[in-house]
Amino acid sequence: MTPLATPDIDERLDLQIVPDLPWETVVWNDPVNLMSYVVRVFTEYFGYSTEKATALMLAVHNEGHAVVSQGVREQMELHAQAMHDYGLWATVRKAAA
Protein backbone atom coordinates (compact mmCIF):
# COMPACT_ATOMS: atom_id res chain seq x y z
CA MET A 1 0.00 0.00 0.00
CA THR A 2 1.49 3.33 -0.97
CA PRO A 3 1.13 6.32 1.38
CA LEU A 4 -1.46 8.88 0.32
CA ALA A 5 0.23 12.03 -0.86
CA THR A 6 -1.04 15.07 0.98
CA PRO A 7 -0.76 18.54 -0.49
CA ASP A 8 1.63 20.87 1.19
CA ILE A 9 -0.28 23.04 3.68
CA ASP A 10 1.26 26.24 2.32
CA GLU A 11 0.22 25.41 -1.23
CA ARG A 12 -3.37 24.90 -0.11
CA LEU A 13 -3.43 28.23 1.66
CA ASP A 14 -2.05 29.97 -1.42
CA LEU A 15 -4.86 28.57 -3.54
CA GLN A 16 -7.48 29.65 -1.06
CA ILE A 17 -6.35 33.23 -0.74
CA VAL A 18 -6.29 34.04 -4.45
CA PRO A 19 -9.05 36.64 -4.64
CA ASP A 20 -11.94 36.20 -7.03
CA LEU A 21 -12.05 39.40 -9.03
CA PRO A 22 -15.34 41.06 -8.27
CA TRP A 23 -17.84 41.39 -11.01
CA GLU A 24 -20.00 44.38 -11.75
CA THR A 25 -23.38 45.25 -13.20
CA VAL A 26 -23.20 48.15 -15.64
CA VAL A 27 -26.21 50.15 -16.80
CA TRP A 28 -25.93 51.80 -20.21
CA ASN A 29 -27.60 54.94 -21.49
CA ASP A 30 -30.51 54.65 -23.87
CA PRO A 31 -32.52 57.30 -25.72
CA VAL A 32 -35.90 56.18 -24.42
CA ASN A 33 -36.07 55.71 -20.67
CA LEU A 34 -37.08 58.73 -18.62
CA MET A 35 -34.52 60.03 -16.14
CA SER A 36 -37.12 59.98 -13.39
CA TYR A 37 -37.87 56.34 -14.23
CA VAL A 38 -34.22 55.35 -14.03
CA VAL A 39 -33.93 57.04 -10.62
CA ARG A 40 -37.04 55.17 -9.47
CA VAL A 41 -35.58 51.83 -10.62
CA PHE A 42 -32.34 52.45 -8.73
CA THR A 43 -34.09 53.49 -5.51
CA GLU A 44 -36.73 50.80 -5.66
CA TYR A 45 -34.58 47.85 -6.67
CA PHE A 46 -31.22 48.60 -5.09
CA GLY A 47 -32.60 50.61 -2.16
CA TYR A 48 -30.23 53.47 -2.92
CA SER A 49 -31.01 56.91 -1.56
CA THR A 50 -32.53 59.39 -4.00
CA GLU A 51 -29.21 61.23 -4.00
CA LYS A 52 -27.17 58.17 -4.93
CA ALA A 53 -29.74 56.98 -7.46
CA THR A 54 -29.79 60.40 -9.11
CA ALA A 55 -26.01 60.56 -9.23
CA LEU A 56 -25.90 57.12 -10.88
CA MET A 57 -28.61 58.08 -13.35
CA LEU A 58 -26.70 61.24 -14.28
CA ALA A 59 -23.51 59.24 -14.74
CA VAL A 60 -25.36 56.90 -17.09
CA HIS A 61 -26.83 59.86 -18.94
CA ASN A 62 -23.66 61.96 -19.18
CA GLU A 63 -20.95 59.33 -19.45
CA GLY A 64 -22.89 56.66 -21.30
CA HIS A 65 -22.80 54.07 -18.52
CA ALA A 66 -22.31 53.55 -14.80
CA VAL A 67 -21.46 50.68 -12.47
CA VAL A 68 -24.53 50.14 -10.31
CA SER A 69 -23.33 47.21 -8.25
CA GLN A 70 -20.29 45.02 -7.60
CA GLY A 71 -19.99 41.55 -6.19
CA VAL A 72 -20.03 37.90 -7.16
CA ARG A 73 -20.95 37.01 -10.70
CA GLU A 74 -24.23 35.27 -9.93
CA GLN A 75 -25.47 38.29 -8.01
CA MET A 76 -24.48 40.66 -10.82
CA GLU A 77 -26.37 38.49 -13.29
CA LEU A 78 -29.46 38.67 -11.08
CA HIS A 79 -29.16 42.44 -10.97
CA ALA A 80 -28.80 42.62 -14.76
CA GLN A 81 -31.92 40.50 -15.13
CA ALA A 82 -33.78 42.80 -12.80
CA MET A 83 -32.64 45.84 -14.77
CA HIS A 84 -33.96 44.14 -17.91
CA ASP A 85 -37.28 43.56 -16.14
CA TYR A 86 -37.49 47.35 -15.90
CA GLY A 87 -36.40 47.89 -19.50
CA LEU A 88 -32.97 49.21 -18.68
CA TRP A 89 -29.97 47.99 -20.62
CA ALA A 90 -27.49 46.29 -18.32
CA THR A 91 -24.39 44.16 -18.80
CA VAL A 92 -22.14 42.11 -16.53
CA ARG A 93 -18.36 42.27 -16.57
CA LYS A 94 -15.34 41.63 -14.43
CA ALA A 95 -14.39 44.65 -12.42
CA ALA A 96 -11.14 46.26 -13.51
CA ALA A 97 -8.21 45.04 -11.41
Add this chain to the structure above:
Amino acid sequence: MSASTSLIVTRLEVVHLTDLVDQFADLVAESSESDPAIDRLTPDPYPDDAEAGAQFRDAARDDLLARRGADAAAVLGDLRTALGRTPPDTSGTDADDIVEIVLDADDVGAWLRTLAAIRLVLASRLGITSEDDRDVDDPRFGVYDWIGYRLEALIQATEPGGQGSGST
Protein backbone atom coordinates in the same frame (compact mmCIF):
# COMPACT_ATOMS: atom_id res chain seq x y z
CA MET B 1 -54.08 48.40 3.87
CA SER B 2 -51.87 49.41 0.97
CA ALA B 3 -52.13 52.91 -0.34
CA SER B 4 -53.77 53.19 -3.70
CA THR B 5 -53.06 55.51 -6.56
CA SER B 6 -55.61 56.89 -8.99
CA LEU B 7 -55.05 57.70 -12.62
CA ILE B 8 -57.62 60.18 -13.87
CA VAL B 9 -57.93 59.78 -17.61
CA THR B 10 -60.48 60.08 -20.37
CA ARG B 11 -62.44 57.12 -21.59
CA LEU B 12 -60.71 57.41 -24.95
CA GLU B 13 -57.35 57.10 -23.23
CA VAL B 14 -58.45 53.98 -21.39
CA VAL B 15 -59.62 52.39 -24.64
CA HIS B 16 -56.43 53.39 -26.43
CA LEU B 17 -54.19 52.24 -23.60
CA THR B 18 -56.04 48.92 -23.36
CA ASP B 19 -55.39 48.37 -27.04
CA LEU B 20 -51.69 49.17 -26.67
CA VAL B 21 -51.22 46.91 -23.65
CA ASP B 22 -53.14 44.14 -25.43
CA GLN B 23 -50.80 44.44 -28.41
CA PHE B 24 -47.83 44.44 -26.06
CA ALA B 25 -49.07 41.30 -24.31
CA ASP B 26 -49.41 39.57 -27.70
CA LEU B 27 -45.93 40.70 -28.67
CA VAL B 28 -44.23 39.24 -25.59
CA ALA B 29 -46.29 36.06 -25.85
CA GLU B 30 -45.18 35.53 -29.45
CA SER B 31 -41.63 36.56 -28.50
CA SER B 32 -40.52 36.51 -32.11
CA GLU B 33 -36.77 35.93 -32.43
CA SER B 34 -36.54 38.33 -35.35
CA ASP B 35 -38.32 41.29 -33.75
CA PRO B 36 -35.95 44.13 -32.83
CA ALA B 37 -38.40 45.28 -30.15
CA ILE B 38 -38.14 41.88 -28.46
CA ASP B 39 -34.36 42.13 -28.76
CA ARG B 40 -34.50 45.45 -26.94
CA LEU B 41 -36.61 43.91 -24.19
CA THR B 42 -34.19 40.98 -23.80
CA PRO B 43 -30.72 42.50 -24.02
CA ASP B 44 -27.53 40.48 -23.88
CA PRO B 45 -25.71 40.95 -20.55
CA TYR B 46 -22.45 39.66 -22.06
CA PRO B 47 -22.15 41.43 -25.41
CA ASP B 48 -18.42 40.66 -25.60
CA ASP B 49 -18.72 36.98 -24.71
CA ALA B 50 -20.90 35.10 -27.15
CA GLU B 51 -20.89 31.87 -25.15
CA ALA B 52 -21.72 33.43 -21.80
CA GLY B 53 -24.36 35.57 -23.46
CA ALA B 54 -26.00 32.60 -25.15
CA GLN B 55 -26.05 30.58 -21.91
CA PHE B 56 -27.62 33.44 -19.99
CA ARG B 57 -30.19 34.27 -22.62
CA ASP B 58 -31.45 30.75 -23.08
CA ALA B 59 -32.28 30.54 -19.41
CA ALA B 60 -33.39 34.09 -18.78
CA ARG B 61 -35.19 35.19 -21.92
CA ASP B 62 -38.37 33.16 -21.53
CA ASP B 63 -38.65 34.00 -17.83
CA LEU B 64 -38.23 37.69 -18.55
CA LEU B 65 -40.91 37.70 -21.26
CA ALA B 66 -43.23 35.70 -19.00
CA ARG B 67 -42.85 38.36 -16.29
CA ARG B 68 -43.61 40.98 -18.93
CA GLY B 69 -46.77 39.09 -19.76
CA ALA B 70 -47.78 38.91 -16.11
CA ASP B 71 -47.23 42.65 -15.69
CA ALA B 72 -49.31 43.36 -18.80
CA ALA B 73 -52.11 41.14 -17.50
CA ALA B 74 -52.19 43.08 -14.22
CA VAL B 75 -52.41 46.38 -16.09
CA LEU B 76 -55.16 45.05 -18.36
CA GLY B 77 -57.08 43.92 -15.28
CA ASP B 78 -56.99 47.42 -13.83
CA LEU B 79 -57.99 48.97 -17.16
CA ARG B 80 -60.94 46.61 -17.62
CA THR B 81 -62.08 47.14 -14.06
CA ALA B 82 -62.00 50.89 -14.65
CA LEU B 83 -64.04 50.59 -17.84
CA GLY B 84 -66.48 48.27 -16.13
CA ARG B 85 -66.99 50.75 -13.31
CA THR B 86 -67.84 53.62 -15.65
CA PRO B 87 -71.56 53.95 -15.00
CA PRO B 88 -73.71 53.40 -18.04
CA ASP B 89 -74.71 56.82 -19.18
CA THR B 90 -78.16 57.30 -20.60
CA SER B 91 -76.84 60.07 -22.79
CA GLY B 92 -74.34 57.67 -24.36
CA THR B 93 -70.68 57.23 -23.51
CA ASP B 94 -68.41 60.01 -24.56
CA ALA B 95 -64.73 59.67 -25.38
CA ASP B 96 -64.07 62.59 -23.04
CA ASP B 97 -65.83 61.03 -20.04
CA ILE B 98 -63.51 60.96 -17.07
CA VAL B 99 -62.52 57.53 -15.86
CA GLU B 100 -60.67 56.76 -12.66
CA ILE B 101 -58.22 53.87 -12.78
CA VAL B 102 -57.39 52.67 -9.29
CA LEU B 103 -54.03 51.05 -8.75
CA ASP B 104 -53.20 49.42 -5.48
CA ALA B 105 -49.58 49.50 -4.37
CA ASP B 106 -48.93 46.01 -5.71
CA ASP B 107 -49.88 47.02 -9.25
CA VAL B 108 -47.80 50.18 -9.47
CA GLY B 109 -44.65 48.26 -10.40
CA ALA B 110 -46.47 46.43 -13.18
CA TRP B 111 -47.78 49.73 -14.53
CA LEU B 112 -44.38 51.43 -14.43
CA ARG B 113 -42.62 48.52 -16.12
CA THR B 114 -45.34 48.06 -18.74
CA LEU B 115 -45.59 51.74 -19.68
CA ALA B 116 -41.79 51.90 -19.92
CA ALA B 117 -41.72 48.76 -22.06
CA ILE B 118 -44.41 50.07 -24.40
CA ARG B 119 -42.25 53.15 -24.94
CA LEU B 120 -39.32 50.89 -25.78
CA VAL B 121 -41.40 48.98 -28.33
CA LEU B 122 -42.77 52.20 -29.84
CA ALA B 123 -39.26 53.64 -30.02
CA SER B 124 -38.08 50.52 -31.81
CA ARG B 125 -40.91 50.77 -34.33
CA LEU B 126 -40.27 54.49 -34.79
CA GLY B 127 -36.53 54.02 -35.24
CA ILE B 128 -35.67 56.29 -32.34
CA THR B 129 -31.93 56.11 -31.77
CA SER B 130 -31.28 59.42 -30.09
CA GLU B 131 -33.17 61.59 -27.66
CA ASP B 132 -33.72 64.19 -30.34
CA ASP B 133 -35.23 61.86 -32.92
CA ARG B 134 -38.56 63.21 -33.93
CA ASP B 135 -40.73 63.11 -37.03
CA VAL B 136 -43.35 65.80 -36.58
CA ASP B 137 -45.46 64.29 -39.35
CA ASP B 138 -45.67 60.85 -37.76
CA PRO B 139 -48.68 60.70 -35.41
CA ARG B 140 -47.15 57.75 -33.59
CA PHE B 141 -44.73 60.17 -31.92
CA GLY B 142 -47.79 61.66 -30.28
CA VAL B 143 -48.58 58.26 -28.79
CA TYR B 144 -44.96 57.86 -27.68
CA ASP B 145 -45.07 61.26 -25.95
CA TRP B 146 -48.46 60.56 -24.37
CA ILE B 147 -47.25 57.30 -22.79
CA GLY B 148 -44.19 59.22 -21.57
CA TYR B 149 -46.40 61.84 -19.88
CA ARG B 150 -48.52 59.14 -18.21
CA LEU B 151 -45.42 57.31 -17.00
CA GLU B 152 -43.91 60.53 -15.64
CA ALA B 153 -47.17 61.40 -13.87
CA LEU B 154 -47.39 57.94 -12.33
CA ILE B 155 -43.81 58.16 -11.08
CA GLN B 156 -44.55 61.48 -9.41
CA ALA B 157 -47.85 60.29 -7.95
CA THR B 158 -46.08 57.33 -6.35
CA GLU B 159 -43.06 59.12 -4.92
CA PRO B 160 -42.20 57.37 -1.67
CA GLY B 161 -42.61 59.67 1.29
CA GLY B 162 -45.23 61.65 -0.56
CA GLN B 163 -48.94 61.52 0.20
CA GLY B 164 -50.23 58.06 0.90
CA SER B 165 -52.63 58.16 -2.00
CA GLY B 166 -51.61 59.99 -5.09
CA SER B 167 -53.56 60.78 -8.16
CA THR B 168 -52.42 61.89 -11.55
